[in-house]
Amino acid sequence: MKIDTLGFLELNSISKGIETVDQMLKIAEIELIYAKASCPGKYYILVAGDTSSVERSIQYGVEIGESHIVGNLVIPRISEEVIKGINRTDIPESVNAVGVMEYYSCSGSILAADVAVKSANVSIVALRLATGIAGKSYVVVTGDTEACNTAIEAGVHSTKDVALLINKVVISNPRKEVFESLVY
Template identity: 35%
Template sequence: MKRAIGLLELKNITRGILAADAMLKAANVEIVMSQPLCPGKYVVMVAGDVGAVQSSVRSGKAAAKDENIVDEFVLPNMHDSVFAALSGCSEVKAIHALGVIETYSVASAIIAADVAAKAAAVELLDVRLARGMGGKAVVTLTGDVGAVNSAVRAGGQAIEAGGFLIDTLVLASPHKDLHSALF
């Protein structure tokens, strides 16, 4: 059985807590994240088998009501490096080319990170989720310039249609001091 990740991003904290409760009651899932984010949004992430996660997200969405949902996803097989980047545990030894994907939602940033990591041989550096950024999220990654270009393009295209993509950036050779300023 595959492990899946499901996420609901909500406009307000009370509906977020309600959704989290409904998600946990609906299926055999583990809560990965359940917390408020800027600017007063709430995010709930669960993990488990694909069917359980799908059921959990459906139940959370129904409890919270569609008008309170900012974004959502169910990823049946998330790339392992996304977990480390989400928790700030990626070991950054050196930045080669630097890629950045900026989004309007937490869910879209995680999707973009997953797609980027699967698209090319890159290292995810960080997936910053809306804290102190007005609800935006940012994915940073590194690798050789060709791989970074491919990964950023794929990650951006994956979320562009939903209107959550703000901008992308690839620096082929970032200044050495930028590394310590970012991480």
């Protein structure tokens, strides 16, 4: 399956979320990245695939989810770094700087992460979506200081009308212990 698009649904009902993800998987050929309940009593669905399949599944998910839909997002031409960031499997060996963007919504971090890695020479270290952090989310990128600054500014700018930013920061030469706490 060709994965070039990411789709995301956020619901305020766990039971409706479970029903919705089942129907989304039945209507289109998509890959389920994850579907889970999280704080504060929401249900998050993240799928990937080709653009038309993801768009069809998200549209159908919105219909099934009805009034329980809190947010939805489709990002065509998603950076592979975003998928890796969600399922972090490799950790950079050296770190010059880290940049962090923190949001009140998962869709904010997903969109900001995609724009950040496309705008500067950075890698995603972590992309944490809601679980155990009261429904908030954050993305951590690494690269040189200038690249991190560029990426963070681009990511924040891309979400200014669609997501509520809590804070952003770029740290040059972070202590090893701080960096390790972000990836483990």
